[in-house]
Amino acid sequence: MATADDAPTVPGQALGGPGAPRQRRESDPATAAPEHLDLAALEAEAAALLPPAVADFYAGGAESETTLAEAPAAWRTWRLRPRVLTGLSAVRLRTSLLGSDVATPIGIAPWAYQALAHPDGERGSARAAAASGALLTVSTSASAPLAEVAATEPGAPKWFQLYRQHSPAHTDDLARRAGQAGYRALVLTVDLPVLGRRLRDVASGFALPADLPPGNLPTESAVEAESPVWTVDDIARFGDLSGLPVVTKGVLRGDDAARCVQAGAAAVWVSTHGGRQADPAVASAHALPEVVDAVGDDAEVYVDGGLRSGSDVFTALALGADAVFVGRPAIWGLATGGADGVSRVLDGLTAQLAHTMLLCGVPDVRSVPRDAVTPAR
Ligand SMILES: Cc1cc2nc3c(=O)[nH]c(=O)nc-3n(C[C@H](O)[C@H](O)[C@H](O)COP(=O)(O)O)c2cc1C
Numbered sequence: 001m002a003t004a005d006d007a008p009t010v011p012g013q014a015l016g017g018p019g020a021p022r023q024r025r026e027s028d029p030a031t032a033a034p035e036h037l038d039l040a041a042l043e044a045e046a047a048a049l050l051p052p053a054v055a056d057f058y059a060g061g062a063e064s065e066t067t068l069a070e071a072p073a074a075w076r077t078w079r080l081r082p083r084v085l086t087g088l089s090a091v092r093l094r095t096s097l098l099g100s101d102v103a104t105p106i107g108i109a110p111w112a113y114q115a116l117a118h119p120d121g122e123r124g125s126a127r128a129a130a131a132s133g134a135l136l137t138v139s140t141s142a143s144a145p146l147a148e149v150a151a152t153e154p155g156a157p158k159w160f161q162l163y164r165q166h167s168p169a170h171t172d173d174l175a176r177r178a179g180q181a182g183y184r185a186l187v188l189t190v191d192l193p194v195l196g197r198r199l200r201d202v203a204s205g206f207a208l209p210a211d212l213p214p215g216n217l218p219t220e221s222a223v224e225a226e227s228p229v230w231t232v233d234d235i236a237r238f239g240d241l242s243g244l245p246v247v248t249k250g251v252l253r254g255d256d257a258a259r260c261v262q263a264g265a266a267a268v269w270v271s272t273h274g275g276r277q278a279d280p281a282v283a284s285a286h287a288l289p290e291v292v293d294a295v296g297d298d299a300e301v302y303v304d305g306g307l308r309s310g311s312d313v314f315t316a317l318a319l320g321a322d323a324v325f326v327g328r329p330a331i332w333g334l335a336t337g338g339a340d341g342v343s344r345v346l347d348g349l350t351a352q353l354a355h356t357m358l359l360c361g362v363p364d365v366r367s368v369p370r371d372a373v374t375p376a377r
């Protein structure tokens with residue numbers, strides 16, 4: 001049996017068809033039958049386990065929550081165009097992102113304060129990503145220090161997401177330390193010049209508990225607040241400081257994507273920040289083609305937002321994404337099952353992707369053809 005870690009292909013026979021093995025190994029998407037992952041049930045389970053204000057902080061979006069609500073539905077405005085009679089019986093899931101080899105094109109998006117969801121926190125996400133062969137993006141607002149998360153499964157590829165939050169010196173220091181700690185890319189989140197108005201948090205009075213570990217907060221007692229705004233010049237500056245390729249996360253327009261790449265970004269990440277920033281904003285599923293066209297072959301393109309099934313992931317790859325990332329599904333996995341829960345989500349989605357590829361006659365995640373999807377009529 002091919003596994004995610006030692007072989008690039010996943011045979012179709014194992015993907016829940018007649019005679020498919022029921023026994024499941026972590027890190028082996030070939031044996032994780034698609035029906036084993038029920039994200040709606042997982043979401044409900046997580047909401048019931050978490051304190052209501054924390055559950056709302058994770059689930060919520062900004063303003064009218066239109067962007068949040070439309071994100072999953074926007075992927076379903078595309079339809080698959082299966083190719084038949086291909087003789088395809090195995091698919092390749094392994095790919096390379098900014099030079100790092102991964103077993104699946106589905107990674108974990110940066111999300112803040114993971115210790116609020118489960119004691120495993122960011123270290124749990126790191127273990128899960130390593131077990132599933134997936135890329136992990138670690139937030140500046142992590143509840144564990146960046147070096148400790150990097151040292152958890154040190155051989156597994158991780159990227160560090162940078163926010164400006166405190167003093168300029170502290171931000172520079174985080175970028176330098178991310179490079180030294182072994183992160184393989186620096187992700188600048190550019191869609192948060194100011195925090196979105198999250199009305200659920202206002203209503204619940206959500207505040208971080210006093211005993212939440214400080215993570216990457218500065219240690220100095222007097223800390224000035226820094227404007228979170230980035231400019232295009234920061235792409236080269238923070239690339240130099242960290243020694244890492246820079247990814248700009250939160251791009252929704254082709255012209256912005258082209259500016260990022262011109263300024264030195266190695267990749268552009270299409271995102272609405274999970275509907276937590278501008279609202280109502282264009283859905284990632286609709287912004288992606290414009291960004292892909294603008295970037296061409298000059299940089300990699302990733303996407304997140306509302307991806308909830310293997311066919312959603314397949315659609316994103318067909319529209320030109322090199323990889324996708326999930327936020328809330330990883331939160332639900334961590335909240336309900338710690339590191340193992342996150343792995344189950346990653347493996348389940350990867351198995352669903354493999355299943356869709358087999359159904360559509362597409363052998364390789366690195367070259368899903370654009371004509372494999374069409375707008376729904
Ligand atoms: C609770 C929560 C915390 C987040 N924290 C961060 C963060 O620290 N940095 C960041 O760049 N994006 C953050 N995001 C946005 C995610 O990286 C990602 O863009 C989004 O969750 C993707 O949409 P999805 O949740 O529908 O998969 C956060 C999202 C959520 C839901």
Ligand SMILES: CCCCCCC(=O)C(=O)O
Nearest residue numbers: 112141163164165228276
């Ligand atoms: C400087 C802003 C911190 C934001 C915290 C995490 C985040 O991105 C979110 O969406 O929430």
